[in-house]
Amino acid sequence: MSIEEVRGFLQQYGKAKDILEMNDSTATVELAAQALGIEPARIAKSISLQDGDSGMIVVVAGDAKIDNKKFKEEFGFKAKMLTPKDTLSITGHPVGGVCPFALPKNVKVFLDESMKRFATMYPACGSHNSAIEVTLIELEQYSQSRKWIDVSKIVT
Numbered sequence: 001m002s003i004e005e006v007r008g009f010l011q012q013y014g015k016a017k018d019i020l021e022m023n024d025s026t027a028t029v030e031l032a033a034q035a036l037g038i039e040p041a042r043i044a045k046s047i048s049l050q051d052g053d054s055g056m057i058v059v060v061a062g063d064a065k066i067d068n069k070k071f072k073e074e075f076g077f078k079a080k081m082l083t084p085k086d087t088l089s090i091t092g093h094p095v096g097g098v099c100p101f102a103l104p105k106n107v108k109v110f111l112d113e114s115m116k117r118f119a120t121m122y123p124a125c126g127s128h129n130s131a132i133e134v135t136l137i138e139l140e141q142y143s144q145s146r147k148w149i150d151v152s153k154i155v156t
Contacts, residue, residue, distance in 0.1 A: 002093045002102075002126030009102035010125075010132070013142060019125045019132050027096030027128040029062040036122055036131060043131075044115060044123035044139065046098040048087045050080040054106045055090035057098070059123065059143065061114035064152035071151040079151075096128040100143035109143045111136075113150040 003019070010016045026032035033040040043062030048055055058066065071079040084095045091103055100109045100123060115121050121139055122131045134142065 002097055003130050004126075005092065005102040006099060006126035006130075010142065013138070015132065015134075015138075015142070019130055021127070022129045022131075025096070025128050026124060026131055032122065032124070032131060033062065035129075038122065042118055042120070042122055044100075044121040044134075046100055046123060048082040048091055048095075048098050050082055050086075051108060054108075055082055055086070056108045056110065057091065057100050057103065057143075058110050058112060058149070058151060059100050059115070059139070059145075060112040060152045061117065061121070061154075063156075064112065064114040064154050066151060067153040070153075074149055074151050093124075093126050094128065097124050097126050097130065099124040099126055100139070100145070102126065109145045110147060110149045110151075111140060111143065111145045112152045113148060114152045114154065115139075116148075 007016045022035040024035045029043045032043045041063040047058045
């Protein structure tokens with residue numbers, strides 16, 4: 001089970017017990033924000049994208065989406081979402097629970113500037129009903145992010 005892998009992974013940082021498991025689904029930004037009682041923008045949305053034969057995760061604020069022009073300028077190719085089946089096989093996490101933690105080594109993580117408006121964010125933890133509150137520094141460390149990028153736009 002993916003959440004157990006994330007729990008084991010976060011144990012090294014002393015954060016395993018900070019994972020929040022809700023009775024309600026947190027599989028979408030709106031559901032997660034409602035379950036946590038926070039504004040949707042503070043949900044750290046992990047977007048699973050194709051990267052050659054592997055995948056990449058771009059984490060954006062809940063009110064942001066990938067800006068295709070910015071993405072192509074940053075990476076040199078068009079953003080293409082993984083299918084639900086590929087998301088699970090490549091990241092080890094199911095759609096609705098994808099997070100930037102406990103990923104295979106070949107899956108690169110990038111953090112988007114859209115999150116820098118907030119002191120803390122809430123990414124999922126490998127299941128459709130989990131989240132954890134982390135600072136941006138913690139998110140960067142725990143996700144083993146390659147770098148901060150600017151590939152999104154805020155949607156209203």
